[in-house]
Amino acid sequence: MMRPMRSNPPPKSAPAADPASSATPTDSWSPSGGVQLLTVPDELAGQRIDNFLQARLKGVPRSRIYRILRKGEVRVNKGRVKAEYKLQAGDLVRVPPIRAAEQAPAPVAGEQLRKLVEESILYDAGGLLVINKPAGLAVHGGSGVRLGLIEVLRQMYPQSRFIELVHRLDRDTSGAIMVARKRSVLQHVQAELRAGRVGKSYLALAAGKWPRGRRVVEVPLRKNTLKSGERMVSVDPEGKPSETRFQVLERFRGATLVAAEPVTGRTHQIRVHAQFVGCPLAGDAKYTADAVNREFRELGLKRLFLHSALVRSTLPGGELVEVKAPIPAELEVVLAALRDL
Numbered sequence: 123m124m125r126p127m128r129s130n131p132p133p134k135s136a137p138a139a140d141p142a143s144s145a146t147p148t149d150s151w152s153p154s155g156g157v158q159l160l161t162v163p164d165e166l167a168g169q170r171i172d173n174f175l176q177a178r179l180k181g182v183p184r185s186r187i188y189r190i191l192r193k194g195e196v197r198v199n200k201g202r203v204k205a206e207y208k209l210q211a212g213d214l215v216r217v218p219p220i221r222a223a224e225q226a227p228a229p230v231a232g233e234q235l236r237k238l239v240e241e242s243i244l245y246d247a248g249g250l251l252v253i254n255k256p257a258g259l260a261v262h263g264g265s266g267v268r269l270g271l272i273e274v275l276r277q278m279y280p281q282s283r284f285i286e287l288v289h290r291l292d293r294d295t296s297g298a299i300m301v302a303r304k305r306s307v308l309q310h311v312q313a314e315l316r317a318g319r320v321g322k323s324y325l326a327l328a329a330g331k332w333p334r335g336r337r338v339v340e341v342p343l344r345k346n347t348l349k350s351g352e353r354m355v356s357v358d359p360e361g362k363p364s365e366t367r368f369q370v371l372e373r374f375r376g377a378t379l380v381a382a383e384p385v386t387g388r389t390h391q392i393r394v395h396a397q398f399v400g401c402p403l404a405g406d407a408k409y410t411a412d413a414v415n416r417e418f419r420e421l422g423l424k425r426l427f428l429h430s431a432l433v434r435s436t437l438p439g440g441e442l443v444e445v446k447a448p449i450p451a452e453l454e455v456v457l458a459a460l461r462d463l
């Protein structure tokens with residue numbers, strides 16, 4: 123199961139006096155003002171500081187938000203924090219002045235995109251949303267992506283003060299993803315994730331013949347960032363422990379349909395573990411050879427064949443929720459073509 127990053131401990135007070143210590147706490151941010159102090163309300167406790175800032179600094183690029191965090195221009199209770207720091211109710215967030223030139227018009231989801239996301243809602247009850255995310259849609263903006271799933275949902279539910287991703291999917295991966303509309307739901311499901319009690323199953327098409335009897339891949343992974351900014355993951359003895367369970371569902375000529383259940387939640391985990399056993403995923407531009415991908419394109423595959431088919435978790439009240447995401451039509455076409463070979 124995917125394991126979210128641990129939050130940092132509450133930041134310590136800086137030894138020197140903060141220049142904004144005389145500012146008055148506010149509940150909103152003004153691009154024309156100077157330093158602002160924002161008090162975190164109860165319902166936003168548990169939210170990451172980067173997401174908190176992104177929701178309030180409308181039009182400010184995500185790259186700029188990460189930069190002011192790295193440089194220590196953003197302070198929480200007068201202390202430096204990292205982007206993954208999770209806020210607590212009553213935290214005092216210092217926001218530096220942002221020049222108007224650094225702002226860009228806040229991206230607005232078009233009617234077609236809103237309709238696509240609305241039609242992709244599989245479950246909406248008890249403070250939990252499950253979306254059948256289309257391939258190609260990032261889960262959030264950043265790194266050249268102006269608008270992601272979470273931004274679209276926040277525009278669709280303007281009355282909701284709390285909408286956060288429970289976990290993530292790669293941009294090219296389709297399928298079920300959980301989004302919390304209540305802080306209590308986010309905290310509960312992420313605790314279930316850490317405890318290994320959340321079920322997640324993917325459908326993946328592996329190139330070649332999957333080794334018989336290979337049901338578990340347990341090799342450490344290391345994440346690297348290239349000079350271009352592209353993220354790549356490799357098997358490395360000094361990497362983080364990673365485990366994926368695989369089950370062969372159907373064998374074809376030159377390919378194998380497998381179910382993959384990640385026990386850990388490392389970046390690109392299923393993709394790299396499949397590559398490790400010699401069966402990289404069809405349509406994977408990062409980890410599969412171009413010649414192999416060309417063969418699958420001839421069968422109609424235009425994307426990575428990886429789909430989040432099922433998520434299962436309890437809600438805070440104990441109710442068990444299991445949601446299945448139907449496989450997209452464009453992937454069914456590929457399977458039909460393979461069966462005809």
